[in-house]
Amino acid sequence: MLPWSHLLSTWLIRIHPEFSEGLTHTMPRSLKTIFLGAAMTSVLLLATTPVANAAPFPELRMADNYAHAWCFGETLPKDQQDVIFYASDRIDAIPIMDTYGQTCRSGTDVYFYDKDLDGLRGGYICTTVGPNGRCAYGAIYIDFAYLDSDPPASRVWHNRRKTAVHEFGHSIGFDHHSPGYHDCPMLQGRVPDDHYKWRYFPVHDADHVNAAY
Ligand SMILES: [Zn+2]
Ligand SMILES: [Zn+2]
Numbered sequence: 001m002l003p004w005s006h007l008l009s010t011w012l013i014r015i016h017p018e019f020s021e022g023l024t025h026t027m028p029r030s031l032k033t034i035f036l037g038a039a040m041t042s043v044l045l046l047a048t049t050p051v052a053n054a055a056p057f058p059e060l061r062m063a064d065n066y067a068h069a070w071c072f073g074e075t076l077p078k079d080q081q082d083v084i085f086y087a088s089d090r091i092d093a094i095p096i097m098d099t100y101g102q103t104c105r106s107g108t109d110v111y112f113y114d115k116d117l118d119g120l121r122g123g124y125i126c127t128t129v130g131p132n133g134r135c136a137y138g139a140i141y142i143d144f145a146y147l148d149s150d151p152p153a154s155r156v157w158h159n160r161r162k163t164a165v166h167e168f169g170h171s172i173g174f175d176h177h178s179p180g181y182h183d184c185p186m187l188q189g190r191v192p193d194d195h196y197k198w199r200y201f202p203v204h205d206a207d208h209v210n211a212a213y
Contacts, residue, residue: 002017058206071104073111087164
């Protein structure tokens with residue numbers, strides 16, 4: 001765990017007390033999920049060691065269901081909102097996933113924040129684990145200032161979007177995928193070029209998610 005991670009978890013509990021309580025709510029498409037535990041589990045996916053992804057899906061906790069609602073956890077400028085809408089569309093492009101923004105409420109799966117991450121591009125935390133060990137609620141942090149200052153300036157647009165898609169990818173069960181395996185948004189670090197492959201999930205990845213529900 002990095003030094004700020006504990007503080008982050010504490011902060012989340014403080015401003016989003018619903019994350020640590022047992023909840024009953026109705027999900028879109030009438031998928032009802034009952035959370036009995038009050039267990040608070042934080043998984044911070046900021047490790048720097050690339051993994052070979054021969055592991056079966058999910059490589060990390062998958063989302064509790066394919067209805068994947070997200071919200072802006074704070075007021076973000078339009079250029080940052082656009083990045084998150086872009087990433088949402090990339091997750092929604094996975095056939096089984098139904099991904100959409102909404103006003104933050106009980107039942108929202110992912111909260112988005114802009115945050116200084118001390119040199120990290122982004123981070124994802126599953127704040128509450130639901131039934132079957134899947135993630136019920138989580139939060140995504142993107143360090144826009146860091147991404148905007150990472151050269152070359154001509155690639156800021158691409159790095160912002162790749163990072164948002166990448167963190168979203170963690171929230172549906174992907175760990176890091178090395179370029180030696182295939183090229184996709186789960187690459188760590190800055191994008192090597194402006195190719196769309198760093199912002200779109202390939203059929204291989206999409207098929208894993210489709211088969212998981
Ligand atoms: Zn990552
Ligand atoms: Zn991949």
